Amino acid sequence: MTSFRKWYPNLAVVAHVQVGQDEGVVVQREVTSKGKLPGEHGDRVRGPHFRGGRKVQCSFQGREYDDPARRQRPRGSPGPEHLVHFEDNIVDVSVNNIRSQDGSWQRRFDPYSWANQRGDWRFDRERRGAGDYAGGGRTKDSWYKMTIPYGKKYNKKWLLTALQNKCSVPFKPVHYQTEGHKAQFYLEDAFTAHALVRASRQITDSEGYKVLVLMNPCPPPSILNTELKPQDTAWLKQCMAKRFDSSQRTLDLNQLRSDPDLVSQNVCPILSRKIFMDAVVKIIEENIPELVHLNLSNNKLYQLDSLADLITSAPHLKALNLSHNQLKTEKVLDRLKGLKLVDLWLEHNPLCDQFKDQPSYISAVRERFPQLVKLDGYDLPLPIVFDVVATSTIPPCKGSYFGSEEIMFLILHFLQQYFSVYDSGDRQPLLNAYHDGATFSLSQPSSQSLSRCLLREYHKDSRNLKHLKDPSTRFRLLKHTRLNVVALLNKLPKTQHDIASFNIDVNTHTSMLLSFTVSGVFKEVEGAFQDGVRAFSRVFIAVPAGNSGLCIVNDQLFVRIATMEEICSAFATPAPTPSSSLVPALSTPKQEMLSTFSLKSGMNLEWSQKCLQDNNWDFNIAAQIFTQLKN
Amino acid sequence: DSTGKGLLDFRSHVDASCRYSEEFTNIYYDCMDKKRRTLTRLYLDKATLVWNGNAVSGQAALGEFFESLPSSEFSVQTLDCQPVHELATQGQTTLLVVTAGQVKFDGHKQRYFNQNFLLTAQASPTSDQPVWKIASDCFRFQDWSS
Numbered sequence: 001m002t003s004f005r006k007w008y009p010n011l012a013v014v015a016h017v018q019v020g021q022d023e024g025v026v027v028q029r030e031v032t033s034k035g036k037l038p039g040e041h042g043d044r045v046r047g048p049h050f051r052g053g054r055k056v057q058c059s060f061q062g063r064e065y066d067d068p069a070r071r072q073r074p075r076g077s078p079g080p081e082h083l084v085h086f087e088d089n090i091v092d093v094s095v096n097n098i099r100s101q102d103g104s105w106q107r108r109f110d111p112y113s114w115a116n117q118r119g120d121w122r123f124d125r126e127r128r129g130a131g132d133y134a135g136g137g138r139t140k141d142s143w144y145k146m147t148i149p150y151g152k153k154y155n156k157k158w159l160l161t162a163l164q165n166k167c168s169v170p171f172k173p174v175h176y177q178t179e180g181h182k183a184q185f186y187l188e189d190a191f192t193a194h195a196l197v198r199a200s201r202q203i204t205d206s207e208g209y210k211v212l213v214l215m216n217p218c219p220p221p222s223i224l225n226t227e228l229k230p231q232d233t234a235w236l237k238q239c240m241a242k243r244f245d246s247s248q249r250t251l252d253l254n255q256l257r258s259d260p261d262l263v264s265q266n267v268c269p270i271l272s273r274k275i276f277m278d279a280v281v282k283i284i285e286e287n288i289p290e291l292v293h294l295n296l297s298n299n300k301l302y303q304l305d306s307l308a309d310l311i312t313s314a315p316h317l318k319a320l321n322l323s324h325n326q327l328k329t330e331k332v333l334d335r336l337k338g339l340k341l342v343d344l345w346l347e348h349n350p351l352c353d354q355f356k357d358q359p360s361y362i363s364a365v366r367e368r369f370p371q372l373v374k375l376d377g378y379d380l381p382l383p384i385v386f387d388v389v390a391t392s393t394i395p396p397c398k399g400s401y402f403g404s405e406e407i408m409f410l411i412l413h414f415l416q417q418y419f420s421v422y423d424s425g426d427r428q429p430l431l432n433a434y435h436d437g438a439t440f441s442l443s444q445p446s447s448q449s450l451s452r453c454l455l456r457e458y459h460k461d462s463r464n465l466k467h468l469k470d471p472s473t474r475f476r477l478l479k480h481t482r483l484n485v486v487a488l489l490n491k492l493p494k495t496q497h498d499i500a501s502f503n504i505d506v507n508t509h510t511s512m513l514l515s516f517t518v519s520g521v522f523k524e525v526e527g528a529f530q531d532g533v534r535a536f537s538r539v540f541i542a543v544p545a546g547n548s549g550l551c552i553v554n555d556q557l558f559v560r561i562a563t564m565e566e567i568c569s570a571f572a573t574p575a576p577t578p579s580s581s582l583v584p585a586l587s588t589p590k591q592e593m594l595s596t597f598s599l600k601s602g603m604n605l606e607w608s609q610k611c612l613q614d615n616n617w618d619f620n621i622a623a624q625i626f627t628q629l630k631n
Numbered sequence: 632d633s634t635g636k637g638l639l640d641f642r643s644h645v646d647a648s649c650r651y652s653e654e655f656t657n658i659y660y661d662c663m664d665k666k667r668r669t670l671t672r673l674y675l676d677k678a679t680l681v682w683n684g685n686a687v688s689g690q691a692a693l694g695e696f697f698e699s700l701p702s703s704e705f706s707v708q709t710l711d712c713q714p715v716h717e718l719a720t721q722g723q724t725t726l727l728v729v730t731a732g733q734v735k736f737d738g739h740k741q742r743y744f745n746q747n748f749l750l751t752a753q754a755s756p757t758s759d760q761p762v763w764k765i766a767s768d769c770f771r772f773q774d775w776s777s
Contacts, residue, residue, distance in 0.1 A: 397775040398684030465710040507769040513719040537745040553716035
């Protein structure tokens with residue numbers, strides 16, 4: 001009702017609230033005009049009275065001339081229905097239902113009726129219509145300037161709607177503006193312009209004045225240029241520079257249109273026009289791509305298409321103020337999806353009213369800007385996020401890695417010899433396995449009390465730099481020279497290794513160095529913990545030695561208690577005995593292959609069997625291996 | 632074969648290796664846990680890794696491999712270190728670093744591990760302290776077969 005007064009200051013509205021007979025509360029409104037209303041021809045409009053038991057919905061809705069709802073309304077029928085319309089819908093004043101001078105009811109514009117009368121011609125018109133600016137071929141005065149004297153006082157939408165109602169041809173006004181008391185706009189098409197002129201004096205305004213429409217041929221309006229004139233761009237750029245705070249990386253384009261610098265230069269930066277917004281975005285891209293905050297409030301923006309470029313040209317943009325604009329639906333925000341906004345202002349846009357409650361508003365906005373933390377100045381509640389980062393899986397664990405068969409045989413051969421001595425009860429012969437300058441150290445897990453107890457034989461020689469800080473002790477516990485190495489080895493508990501359990505990883509292999517890690521289990525064969533199963537991880541670094549052997553230069557041993565699993569699976573295969581470990585199940589050819597292989601390779605039967613098994617008892621491969629070993 | 636001087640050299644060599652290995656393991660596991668993307672910088676270009684029997688070599692492959700591992704939380708409980716005999720390294724100063732402890736990979740249960748590295752010293756353009764890089768890396772869960 002307030003809006004009513006604004007545009008029709010000379011009308012008074014009195015609302016009567018009545019309790020109707022059957023239908024509950026009823027609101028009746030009386031519209032009367034007050035004061036003198038001199039009309040041009042003495043015509044006056046008296047606000048009609050409305051009576052009746054109808055409930056009235058008071059809602060303001062702008063309607064375009066081709067609003068489908070209109071078409072369904074019965075045409076030409078006078079009556080309260082139209083009067084309701086008049087009161088409620090300020091914009092859509094059904095002026096066409098006001099009696100004109102000759103008393104006939106004016107028909108509302110109905111595109112279909114026109115089409116029926118004139119066939120396809122209307123569609124031609126529409127194609128070529130006033131809405132099409134993109135075409136070229138403009139002659140000098142190919143456009144028409146339409147002027148509405150005293151049009152400044154009218155609401156633009158009301159005026160254009162009213163004119164459209166009266167104009168038999170749909171028109172699209174270009175560059176509507178007011179100048180002095182006039183309202184004016186441009187039309188491209190002569191036929192449309194002429195049709196519109198016929199609407200002159202067909203409309204009577206609220207004061208009773210007839211609305212005049214004048215037309216004048218004119219050159220195409222400069223507003224149509226798709227690019228700003230260079231000097232306008234320069235002024236715009238200068239203005240933007242003034243409005244840019246480099247310390248905060250903020251650009252404030254609030255109400256840019258009324259910027260005094262631009263106004264004084266006659267630059268009219270209507271940001272709702274693509275040409276201006278494009279220019280602004282380009283200036284940002286070229287000059288301040290580091291932009292973080294952008295304020296575009298109060299610029300009558302109704303779409304954000306041009307801003308989409310900011311996604312790439314201003315990648316650091318985090319805060320955007322779009323408040324006090326004309327953004328109608330949440331869909332306009334889709335254009336900015338990709339901007340990593342943290343802070344957004346949207347209030348005072350029509351789109352805000354479209355949500356039934358705040359949570360739905362927030363989630364609609366968050367859908368486009370998932371990282372948003374502040375909306376309209378309010379801190380947002382933390383979003384519920386499902387961590388969709390797929391948990392990577394660990395690669396599957398595999399067994400021994402030798403790198404090459406040659407190395408495999410070399411190492412297996414070596415280990416077989418080494419541990420047969422190591423487990424023999426006298427480790428002294430191991431001197432032959434070590435280099436003069438070899439080093440050895442051992443370590444064990446220190447934290448677990450059980451292991452400290454069960455591994456106490458190893459404890460006093462255990463070298464854990466995490467807990468051992470004294471440099472002398474650190475030095476002392478590193479055994480250097482083979483004599484010292486083997487001396488310590490001899491002191492360690494006697495063992496029985498489960499060779500079948502061995503896993504071997506070769507980490508490095510060069511011409512001079514072979515480094516590999518052996519892990520497996522062994523048993524204590526005497527002492528307090530006889531038959532206790534231990535697990536170990538041992539790093540050997542060796543250099544080549546004569547007769548295709550290895551010579552150890554570094555040896556590091558890590559010992560721990562075996563797990564239940566390890567204990568259960570340990571020593572599943574019978575320990576190798578010097579005589580034979582032929583599995584009776586082997587077929588005769590296999591037995592033969594096995595004994596030949598063992599003879600040729602120098603490995604015992606158990607190792608030989610293992611190698612052959614690994615190669616699927618393939619005689620050809622076995623032959624190749626013989627050859628290699630021989631060489 | 633160890634002269635007095637030689638022993639002294641060896642002793643200081645051992646002392647230094649202990650310190651280097653401590654420093655190195657701190658950096659390595661911190662990187663592994665918190666800055667995984669920068670981990671490959673600690674490796675030589677042609678470094679090799681054997682990870683539970685999976686062989687990976689070269690910076691590119693290493694980078695991909697570490698990227699594919701879930702995030703980790705390492706807890707090193709045992710550390711030992713030996714200077715590698717120069718015979719094996721042809722004069723290039725090398726350390727053997729051996730670690731053991733526990734690791735929890737995101738989405739998996741905590742497991743015990745054994746790991747050892749061969750570190751080689753490379754001359755640094757900016758200081759007289761060498762830059763240590765991993766030439767080889769061998770890692771295995773203690774219960775890898777389960």
